Amino acid sequence: MAQIVAFSRSLHLQHPLWVSLASLCSRSMSSLDTRARAVFSAAVEGVQPDIVVRRSLERHGDKLLVGGQSFTLTNNLYLVGFGKAVLGMAAEAERIVGDHLIKGVVSVPHGIQKTLRNHGKEKMLLENNSRITVMEGAKNNLPDADAQKSAECIRELASGLTEKDLLLMLISGGGSALLPAPAPPMSLQEKQDVTRKLAAAGATIQELNTVRRALSLLKGGGLAQCANPAQVVALILSDVIGDPLDLIASGPTVRSDSKPEEVWDILDHYKLSGCLPSSVKEVLRPHYGSQVKKQPEEVKDHVLNVVIGSNTIALECASCKAVELGLRPVILSPGICGDVRSVSRLYGLLSRFACSPEKEPPPELSAEILQLGPEVGVESWDLCRTLNVLVEERKEGWGATCLLAGGEPTVQLTGKGRGGRNQELALRVGLELSSDEVKCGAVFLSGGTDGQDGPTEAAGAVTDGELMEEATSQGLDIDGFLTNNDSFTFFSQLSEGRRLLMPGLTGTNVMDVHVMLLPPSAQRDFQ
Ligand SMILES: Nc1ncnc2c1ncn2[C@@H]1O[C@H](COP(=O)(O)OP(=O)(O)OP(=O)(O)O)[C@@H](O)[C@H]1O
Ligand SMILES: O=C(O)[C@H](O)CO
Structure with missing residues (x-):
C-alpha cells in the first residue's frame, strides 16, 4: 500500500499561480468533450x-x-x-x-x-x-x-x-x-x-x-x-x-x-x-x-x-491530466456502485448544484445528494467535500471543474439490445443534463478502463445537455433504446457515432472511470 500512499500525494491547487495558470489554459484549450476524453486516456495510461x-x-x-x-x-x-x-x-x-x-x-x-x-x-x-x-x-x-x-x-x-x-x-x-x-x-x-x-x-x-x-x-x-x-x-x-x-x-x-x-x-x-x-x-x-x-x-x-x-491510481492520474488541461479536479470516490439509474440521478443533482442560478445552491439539493450517497456507494464525507469544492468554484470563479469518480455500477437488464453499463449511464446522465434546470454546458463521460463496455466494441460514451435535442432531430427515441438496453445501437446511430468512446482493448482493467466537466461559472447562464 505504500506505493498508493506515495502516489496519492495531494495536489496543492489553491495556490494563486495555479489559479491564474488554470484560467489561462482553460481559455486556450479545446472543447470540454476533447478534454474529457484526454482525462479518461490518462486514467487508463496510468494503470497500464x-x-x-x-x-x-x-x-x-x-x-x-x-x-x-x-x-x-x-x-x-x-x-x-x-x-x-x-x-x-x-x-x-x-x-x-x-x-x-x-x-x-x-x-x-x-x-x-x-x-x-x-x-x-x-x-x-x-x-x-x-x-x-x-x-x-x-x-x-x-x-x-x-x-x-x-x-x-x-x-x-x-x-x-x-x-x-x-x-x-x-x-x-x-x-x-x-x-x-x-x-x-x-x-x-x-x-x-x-x-x-x-x-x-x-x-x-x-x-x-x-x-x-x-x-x-x-x-x-x-x-x-x-x-x-x-x-x-x-x-x-x-x-x-x-x-x-x-x-x-x-x-x-x-x-x-x-x-x-x-x-x-x-x-x-x-x-x-x-x-x-x-x-x-x-x-x-x-x-x-x-x-x-x-x-x-x-x-x-x-x-x-x-x-x-487500482481505480484510485487511475483517478489520481486523471486528476494530474486535468490540471495540465487547465481544469480544477475533484475526486468524488473510486467506489461508485448501485443501479445506473441512481448513479445518473447523482450526477444530474451534482450538475444542478454546480449550475443552480441562485446565489447559494438550495439546501434541499444538498440534502437530496447526501441522501442518495449510500445507494451509490459514496460516503457523506466525500459528498460534502465535493459540494464544498463546487461552492468555492461558484464564489471564486476558477476554471472549469473536473469531477472524477470510478467504480462499477450495475444495470438491470430488461431488454435484448446491445449496450453496456457505461454507455447506459452516459445516456441516462445525458438526459439529466438535457433538463432545463441543469443545462449549463456540462459534459459527462463514462468508460470501462478495459476498453470494452459489456459485449460491445465501445468502452463507453460522452454526453451533454444537447443530447436530447440531437436525438430528437435525428428521429431517435431515447426511452425506447433505454427500455431495450440498447445504448450501443443508440450511440452508433446518433451523429455517426461521434459520442462513442472507442479506445480499443487497453490490456488493463480497474473498473470504470467517470469524468464530469463543469464549465466555469462565468460561462454559465446565471440569472
Ligand atoms: N445490453 C446491455 N446494456 C447495458 N448493460 C449491459 C448490457 N449487456 C450487458 N451489460 C452489462 O455489462 C456487464 C458485463 O460487461 P463487462 O464484460 O464489461 O463486465 P465487467 O464487469 O467489466 O467484466 P470484467 O470486470 O471481468 O472485465 C454486466 O454488468 C451487464 O449487466
Ligand atoms: O476474477 C475475479 O474474481 C474478478 O475479476 C474480481 O477480481
Whole structure:
C-alpha cells in the first residue's frame, strides 16, 4: 500500500499561480468533450500493466525491491500469473528480473495474444525466448478445461518450490475464471453451474467470490499454501471496489476466513441451496476443508501482497491530466456502485448544484445528494467535500471543474439490445443534463478502463445537455433504446457515432472511470 500512499500525494491547487495558470489554459484549450476524453486516456495510461509493474518492482543487481522489502535473487525466481492484464505484467516483470527467472506460467484469456498483436500492443507480449509459458483459456470469461489445465500447471510449479525460492505471483481481474481448481469430488461443470446461476441471479462480486473461494482448492489462500515454504510476492491489479485482497481474483494468496454458514446464506438468498449437486454439498460440509483442502495455517507469514494498480491510481492520474488541461479536479470516490439509474440521478443533482442560478445552491439539493450517497456507494464525507469544492468554484470563479469518480455500477437488464453499463449511464446522465434546470454546458463521460463496455466494441460514451435535442432531430427515441438496453445501437446511430468512446482493448482493467466537466461559472447562464 505504500506505493498508493506515495502516489496519492495531494495536489496543492489553491495556490494563486495555479489559479491564474488554470484560467489561462482553460481559455486556450479545446472543447470540454476533447478534454474529457484526454482525462479518461490518462486514467487508463496510468494503470497500464507494464507501467504499474515498473512503478512497483525495482531491481538493483541481485536485489529485488518491492512493497518496501528487499529480496535477494540467486537464480531462484519463479513466476505465475492469472488474469486479463497479466500478460503485459509478465512481459514487464521478465524485462526487470532478466536471467534470475527460472520459469513461469501464466493463465490468460483465450485469444488475448492475437488481439494484443492486432491492436499494436506488442510491448504486452512476451519475447520469443521468454522463460514464461503462456496458456490461454476461459473463453467468454468462463472457467473451462483449458483454464483448469493452466491452473494445474500453476499449482504444480508452486508446489515444487523450496524455502530458497521466490515466487512472483501476478494477479488481476478475471483471475477467478482463469484459475479454476474445483475441490473434489466436485467437477468443473458442477462448480461452474453454481457460479453461473449466482451471477445470473444478480449476485455481487463479493458474494460470487465468497462462494468461489469455498469451492476451490487454490482460491482463498490455497495457491500461496501450495508454494509454502517459498517466499511469495503477489503483485495485484485491483478490479474490485475498496481493493479487498481476499476478493480480487478470489484471493489466492489470502487465507479465507469465511465460514460455511456465510456461503450457505448466499446460496439461500439466491434460492440455490435446494438444487445443489451432492458433490457441492459435500465440499460445503463443516470440517471438509481440514480433511481435503490443504488449509493454510498462516499463509501470511511467507506472503507479501502489494496492490500495484487500482481505480484510485487511475483517478489520481486523471486528476494530474486535468490540471495540465487547465481544469480544477475533484475526486468524488473510486467506489461508485448501485443501479445506473441512481448513479445518473447523482450526477444530474451534482450538475444542478454546480449550475443552480441562485446565489447559494438550495439546501434541499444538498440534502437530496447526501441522501442518495449510500445507494451509490459514496460516503457523506466525500459528498460534502465535493459540494464544498463546487461552492468555492461558484464564489471564486476558477476554471472549469473536473469531477472524477470510478467504480462499477450495475444495470438491470430488461431488454435484448446491445449496450453496456457505461454507455447506459452516459445516456441516462445525458438526459439529466438535457433538463432545463441543469443545462449549463456540462459534459459527462463514462468508460470501462478495459476498453470494452459489456459485449460491445465501445468502452463507453460522452454526453451533454444537447443530447436530447440531437436525438430528437435525428428521429431517435431515447426511452425506447433505454427500455431495450440498447445504448450501443443508440450511440452508433446518433451523429455517426461521434459520442462513442472507442479506445480499443487497453490490456488493463480497474473498473470504470467517470469524468464530469463543469464549465466555469462565468460561462454559465446565471440569472
Ligand atoms: N445490453 C446491455 N446494456 C447495458 N448493460 C449491459 C448490457 N449487456 C450487458 N451489460 C452489462 O455489462 C456487464 C458485463 O460487461 P463487462 O464484460 O464489461 O463486465 P465487467 O464487469 O467489466 O467484466 P470484467 O470486470 O471481468 O472485465 C454486466 O454488468 C451487464 O449487466
Ligand atoms: O476474477 C475475479 O474474481 C474478478 O475479476 C474480481 O477480481
